[in-house]
Amino acid sequence: MQMRGARLFLLMLAVLAASFIATAQDNTIRVNTRLVQVDVLVRDKNGPVGNLTKDDFTVLDNGKPQRIDVYSISTARRAVSEPAAPPLPAGTISNRRDAQNENPTSATVILFDMLNTPQQYQLNAIKQLIGYLKSLKKEDRIALYILENELHVAHDFTNDPDDLVRAAADIQLGEVPGSELRSVRELMRAWGGGRSGFRAAIANAAAARAQRVDPTADAIEAIARHLAGLPGRKNLVWMSANIPLTPVSGSSPNGKESQIDRAARLLNDANVAIYPVDIRGLLAPDLPNNTSRRGRPMEAYPPPDSMIRLADSTGGRAAYFSNALEGAVRAAVSDGEISYTLGFYPSVDAFDNRFHKLTVKTTRKGVDVTHRTGYYALKDPKPSDQERRSVLSDLLESPLNASQIGIFARVESDAVKPGTFRVIVSIDAHDVHLEHRDDKWVGSLDLAMRAESSSETSIKMQSIPISLTEERFRTALQRGMVFEETAAANGADDRLRIVLQDPATGYTGSIWIPLIKPAGIGR
Numbered sequence: 471m472q473m474r475g476a477r478l479f480l481l482m483l484a485v486l487a488a489s490f491i492a493t494a495q496d497n498t499i500r501v502n503t504r505l506v507q508v509d510v511l512v513r514d515k516n517g518p519v520g521n522l523t524k525d526d527f528t529v530l531d532n533g534k535p536q537r538i539d540v541y542s543i544s545t546a547r548r549a550v551s552e553p554a555a556p557p558l559p560a561g562t563i564s565n566r567r568d569a570q571n572e573n574p575t576s577a578t579v580i581l582f583d584m585l586n587t588p589q590q591y592q593l594n595a596i597k598q599l600i601g602y603l604k605s606l607k608k609e610d611r612i613a614l615y616i617l618e619n620e621l622h623v624a625h626d627f628t629n630d631p632d633d634l635v636r637a638a639a640d641i642q643l644g645e646v647p648g649s650e651l652r653s654v655r656e657l658m659r660a661w662g663g664g665r666s667g668f669r670a671a672i673a674n675a676a677a678a679r680a681q682r683v684d685p686t687a688d689a690i691e692a693i694a695r696h697l698a699g700l701p702g703r704k705n706l707v708w709m710s711a712n713i714p715l716t717p718v719s720g721s722s723p724n725g726k727e728s729q730i731d732r733a734a735r736l737l738n739d740a741n742v743a744i745y746p747v748d749i750r751g752l753l754a755p756d757l758p759n760n761t762s763r764r765g766r767p768m769e770a771y772p773p774p775d776s777m778i779r780l781a782d783s784t785g786g787r788a789a790y791f792s793n794a795l796e797g798a799v800r801a802a803v804s805d806g807e808i809s810y811t812l813g814f815y816p817s818v819d820a821f822d823n824r825f826h827k828l829t830v831k832t833t834r835k836g837v838d839v840t841h842r843t844g845y846y847a848l849k850d851p852k853p854s855d856q857e858r859r860s861v862l863s864d865l866l867e868s869p870l871n872a873s874q875i876g877i878f879a880r881v882e883s884d885a886v887k888p889g890t891f892r893v894i895v896s897i898d899a900h901d902v903h904l905e906h907r908d909d910k911w912v913g914s915l916d917l918a919m920r921a922e923s924s925s926e927t928s929i930k931m932q933s934i935p936i937s938l939t940e941e942r943f944r945t946a947l948q949r950g951m952v953f954e955e956t957a958a959a960n961g962a963d964d965r966l967r968i969v970l971q972d973p974a975t976g977y978t979g980s981i982w983i984p985l986i987k988p989a990g991i992g993r
Contacts, residue, residue, distance in 0.1 A: 504821075506531070507540065507813040509703035509741050509785065510830050511805055511840040518808040519837055520545060529812050530829040531820065540813030544702030562880040565871040565981045566699050577627060577700050578610065578803045579693060582641060583617045583710035585685055587749060591711055592643045595749040598795040599709065600638050602803075606631040610803055614638060617710075621689045623869050686714060690733045692870050695978060698740035699873025699901070703809035705786070706737070707745045707802045709795070713776045730776055734783035738842045740874075741811070745802035746777035748790035785842040805840075821847045853976040862918050863929055865969045865980045875901040875970050875979030878950070881957070891957050891985055895968060896950035903974035904936065904943070911943040912936060916971045917953075921985070923960040933973075959985035 508529065512519040524541035558564065582599065584592065606612065606629060614624040614637050625637035697704045715729035727735075737744055774790055781788040787805075789798035812830065820826070827844045853861075865872055876898030884890040897915070904913040913936045918929055934953060938946060957966045969980040 505540065505813050505815055506828075506845055507741060507811055508828050508830060508841050509743070510810040510812060511703075511785070511808075512810065512832060512834065512837050513840075514834075514837045518804075519834065520808040522810065522832060522834060524812075526833045527810070527812055528831045529814055530831070531814070531816060532826050533829070536814040536816070538812050539815055540811065542702070542811045543808070544811065545808050558878065559880065561882075562878055563981065563983065564876070564878045565873045565979055566876050577613070577697065578705040578707060579613045579615055579697070580707045580799065581615045581617055581689070581693070581709065582624075582638075583686075583708060583713075584641075584643075585617045585619065586714055587709075587711040589643055591749050591751075592641075594751070595709055595795055596638060596641055596643075599799065600635055602796045602799045603631050603634045603638055605800075606634065609807070612803070615689075615693070616641060617685065617689050619685055621685070621692055621869065687729055687733065688864065691736055692864070692868050694736040694740040694742055695865075695872035695874060696870040697742050697873070699876055699979070702741070702811055704740070704742045705745055705802055705805060706742050707747060707799055708777075709747045709749050709799070710777075711748065711750050712774060713746060713780065715776050715780075717776060717779065730779050730783075734780055734842075735846055737780075737784045738845060743784045743786035743805070743842070744780045745786040745798075745805075746774070746781055746788045746790075747795060747798045747802070748774055748777060748788070749795055751791075751793040751795065783843050785840050816847065821849045823847065823849055852974060858916070858971060858973060858976060859929060859931075861976070861978060862916070862931060862969055862971060865978060866918060866920050866929065866967050868980070871982065872969075872978040872980040874977040875972065877968070877970065877979045877981045879968065879981055879983050881966075881983055881985060884956075889959050891959065891966075893955045893957050893966065893968070893983065894952065895955070895970075896952045897970065897979070899943075899946040899951050901972075901977060901979070902936070902951070903972055903977075904938070909940070911938040911940070914973060916973055917955075918969045918971075919955060919957065920967050921957065921960060922965040922967065922982075957985060 510527070512522060520543065522543075524538050527538060527541075529536045529538055558567070580599065582595070587595075603612070608629055610629055611627045612629070612634055613627045614634055616622045616624050624641065625634055628634065693706060697706075715733055717728055717730045774788070777788045777790065780786070787802065789795075789801070792798065816826075824847060825844055826847050828842065830839055830841050832839055871877075877895060879893065879895045882892040882894070884892060902913055902915065904911040906912075915934045915936065916931050917934055918931045920926060920930075936951065955968075964985045966983045966985050967980065968983065969978065971978045
C-alpha cells in the first residue's frame with residue numbers, strides 16, 4: 471500500500487470532540503520521569519478488602535519508602551453500576567473499548583493452551599471451562615483466546631456467558647506437533663532405547679520445544695501489549711499442561727534475560743497478573759498409562775516451576791495437583807473484583823539497570839497483601855531499531871490490538887474514487903513521550919500501515935515528527951493528536967492495519983479498521 475507523508479495536526483472542531491479521547495485526570499506529562507505502578511490485592515478472612523485509602527499503604531522500593539503519587543481502586547461491581555462510557559462518534563472504533571463500547575475496569579483473559587497440552591487432557595479442561603463460563607457474573611469481563619501454533623481470538627471481552635460458552639464449545643480438540651513427548655522415559659520408549667536412540671530422542675525433543683517456545687513467548691508479549699492500556703489490574707488465566715519458558719539467565723534485561731524473566735517483566739509493565747492452571751489435574755504424564763498420583767508421595771512429582779515463578783513474579787497464583795479446574799479459574803477471576811493501584815516516581819539515581827524488589831504494607835491488621843515482586847529499573851528503556859522493527863512486523867499480523875498508545879480511528883469513503891478511504895486517527899497524547907525544547911514539546915511516532923489483503927512482505931514505515939507550542943500541547947492533552955492517511959480496499963470487505971510506535975519508549979498502539987466499499991454498508 472502506498473503511504474504518503476502523514477499530516478499531524480490538532481483537531482479544533484467538534485468532529486472528534488474531547489469525548490473522542492479518554493484523557494488522564496490531570497493534563498500534565500512528566501518529562502524524563504517514569505511511573506512505577508503496582509497493583510495490590512488485599513484479603514481478609516471474609517474475602518477482598520475494598521475500603522482502604524492511600525494513607526493505609528506504604529510502598530518500599532528495595533526497602534526504601536516511596537511517596538505514593540498515584541492511587542486508585544478498581545471494583546468490578548462498581549463498573550456495572552456506573553453509567554456506560556459516552557458513545558463514540560458514528561463510525562469510530564478504539565483499541566481501548568470492547569465490543570460493548572466499554573473500557574473494562576476488571577478484565578480477565580482465559581488462554582486455552584493447546585500448543586503445550588496433549589489432547590488427552592483437553593476435553594476435561596474444556597468441560598470445566600464451560601462449567602465456569604455458564605456461571606459468569608455480570609461484572610466479569612472475560613476474553614477467551616486459544617494458543618496453537620499461533621494465538622487466536624475465540625471471543626474478545628464480554629460479560630455474555632452464552633457467547634463465551636459457544637466459543638469454548640467450538641474449540642476443536644487436536645494434537646499440536648511437538649507437544650506429546652513429555653519426559654525422558656517417554657522419549658526412551660518412543661525411540662527404542664539405547665544410546666543412539668536416547669541421543670536422537672533428546673535432539674527431537676529439543677526441536678519440538680523450539681517449535682513451541684517462540685509461539686508461547688510471542689503469545690505472552692501480544693497479550694501484554696493488548697492489555698497494557700486498560701486501567702487497573704488485569705488477570706491472565708493460562709490453562710496449560712506446561713509453559714515451556716527457559717528459567718536460566720543473567721538477571722538483567724541488558725544481559726541475557728531468561729524467557730521467564732522477560733515474560734514477567736512484560737506482564738508487570740502491563741499490570742497483568744498471571745494465573746497458570748495445570749490442566750493435567752491429578753494425572754502424572756511421566757508415568758506409564760497416566761497412572762494416578764494417588765498413593766505416591768507428592769514430592770515425587772515436582773510442581774511446574776515455570777508456572778509458579780510466573781505467578782509469584784506477577785502477583786498471581788498457580789493452580790496445580792487438583793482436578794477442580796473450574797474452581798481454579800473462578801478463584802483467579804474473583805481476584806480482579808477489588809484491586810488497588812499504587813504508583814510512584816523513582817529518583818533518576820534509582821535507575822541502575824538492576825532488579826528492584828517491591829514491598830507493599832498496610833496499616834490494616836489480619837490481612838494478606840498480594841502484588842508483583844518488583845521491576846527492572848532500566849536507565850534507558852529505548853529499544854534498538856531491530857527490536858522496534860520486529861515488534862512492528864509482529865503487530866501488522868497480530869489478531870490482537872496493542873493498547874499502550876490509545877487510538878481512536880474512523881474512515882470516510884471517497885465519493886470521487888470508489889474503494890478509496892480517508893482515514894482519521896487520533897492518538898492519546900498522554901501515551902507519547904514528549905520533551906520540552908526551545909519552548910516546544912517535541913517527539914515523534916513511527917507509523918506502519920498495511921491492508922489485510924496486501925501481498926507485501928516488507929514493512930513500509932514512516933516517521934511522524936511532533937512539534938507543539940505550549941497552547942497546542944494543552945489542546946493535544948484534551949483532544950488528542952490527529953493525523954490523516956488514505957487507504958484503498960482491494961475487496962468488498964477489506965481491513966486496514968495501523969501500527970504506531972513511540973521510538974523513545976517502544977510503546978505501541980495498533981488497530982484494525984474495516985474498509986467497506988460503497989456498495990456495502992458504510993461505517
